[in-house]
Amino acid sequence: MTLLTVREWGYVDLGPEAALTRAQADGLLDLADRAAPALKLKPSTEEGEKILLDGRRKLRAQQVVGVLATKSATLEILPKIDRDDGGARAELIHMLAVVQGLDLSTLDLAGMDAQNHSLLELLMALFAADLLKQLRRGAPHRYNEQDDDLRALRGSLNVVRQFSTLAGRQDRLACRFDERTNDTPVNRLLRAATVLLLRLTARQETRKTLTEALIHLDGAGPLPRGPIKFPNFDRSTARFAPLCRRAKLFLDHHFQTTSSGHAAGIALLFRMNVLFEEWVTVLLRRHLTPQGWQVQPQAGGQSALFRDGTGVFAMRPDLVLRRARNTFGDRETHVLDTKWKRLDGPGDPKRGVSQSDVYQMLAYRDAWKADSVTLIYPTNGALSIDRLRTANGTPFTLLELPMGDIRAAGHTLPGQVLEAIGGVTVMP
Structure with a gap:
């Protein structure tokens, strides 16, 4: 089994003497094409956003992270952050932990990275440890x-x-x-994922954990044929909902061999721009909501244009923050958009910001009557808050978040956002 690691936008050489053969590359490309629709991406043969680009002698990763694994090769795509592969892998796991609600206390990430385990093995080990922890408290019945x-x-x-x-x-x-x-929809889903991961994992500790989990799930039947349905939960089974989401993720992204020549494989992939947006959203919701802020992701309800009173060209910024300005019902509103790209240095007055992004934020400002607009970018350097103003004086901020340590960034992000939007009015 060939295991390769590449960063976003990185290249993998192909050829008899290279790390990846043409046959292995074709298998990965086929798997990527089968996974593309779930990410709303294009197959490698079409123009548009893709998972992998097929060059004559190279494969090139795009802005998608995760893992593609066939029987002969595993390609791990990690975020383009300033860490070694083990560190970047751990940082991605920590970002996924925030977005998906993973419990990292059940796993020694540092120890596993030292053993050079792949991202897929890490995700399987996390699932196994979390599953057994919950099952020991009592299986659904x-x-x-x-x-x-x-x-x-x-x-x-x-x-x-x-x-x-x-x-x-x-x-x-x-x-x-x-x-x-024990034959419940929750247990059927968890058992199906456990059986799958037992076939996929090469890590002995994960196999041991999954085997014990199967004992707790004894009596659960197979999943019904057809698309996997997410089960309903009550108060007694609600703690299994995050595990069921991850179980469905594994099962939905495991592809079987088909009569048309498609090989089996698993593709656990995440669009990095979407993951970054979700990470920011979860953290702001967690920390700002108790302070009285309304954190609204993918805010809708506004249109760029109207025809006969009917809105056309709907607008949907990543985040809208609102809070009462005073006790008289006035509110402050701030619009934020996340961009998973690096800005240019301060020597460039435009910082490499896309002109279309600027126009978009101005439209958001007008539609939401925003007190400020902010574009949020990652950086491998220090925190940077670049304050500009629009023609009518509205604060327009470029916020660069340090991403070298995701755990530390998660703790400081809410305060940095509040600082970026220009000071918060405290209710009298």
Whole structure:
């Protein structure tokens, strides 16, 4: 098995003497094409945003991170941050942990990186550890009403059956009772993912954990044929919802061999610009909501143009922050958009900001009557807050977030955003 690691926009050489053969590359490209629709990306043969670009002697990664794994090769695509591969892998895991609600306390990431485990192995190990932790607290179950003729009373007596069908039978009692079963939709989904990961993992500790989890899931049946449905949850099973989301992710992105020649493989991929936006959103919601802020992701309800009173060209900024300005009902509004790209240095007055992004933010300002607009970018350097103003005086800020340490960035992000939007009015 060939294991290769590349960064966003990085290249992988192809050829008999290179790290990847043409046949292995074709398998990865085929897998990428099958995974593209779920990410709303184009196949490698079409123009537009893609997972991989196929060159004559090279493959080039795009702005997608994660892992593509076939039987003969695994390609790991890591964020373009200023860390070694182990560090970048760990930082990506920490970003996914925020977005997907992963519990990192169950795994020694530093120790696993030292052993050079792939991103796929890390994600499988995290799932296995979290699953077993929850199952040890008790597996989901339900009770089914059963009727049976027994020698001793169990549950309650079925009086009608006892004095009709069993009339005169002194050796049998018509019993009606509830029987506990593990065969629930939640357990079926978790069991299917566990069986899949047992086939995929090469890490002994993960295999051991998954095997124990299967014991707790004994009695759960197979998933029904067809698209995987996300189960419903009640108060007793709500703690399994994040695990079920991850189980469905593994199952949905595992591709079987087909009669048309497609090979089996797994593709766990994330658009880096979307992941960055979701990471910022989750952290701001977590820290600013208790302070009285309304954090609205993908805010809608506004249009750029109108025809006969009907809006056309809907606008949808990444984030809108609102909070009461005073006790009289006035509110302050701030519009933010995230961009997973690096800005140019201060020597360039435009900093490499796209002109279309500027026009878009101006449209957001007008539509939401915003007190400020902010573009958020990653940086491998220090925090930078570049304050500009629009023609009518509205603050227009370029905020560069240090991404070398995702855990530290997560703690400082909310305060940095509040600083960037120009000082917060405190309610009297």
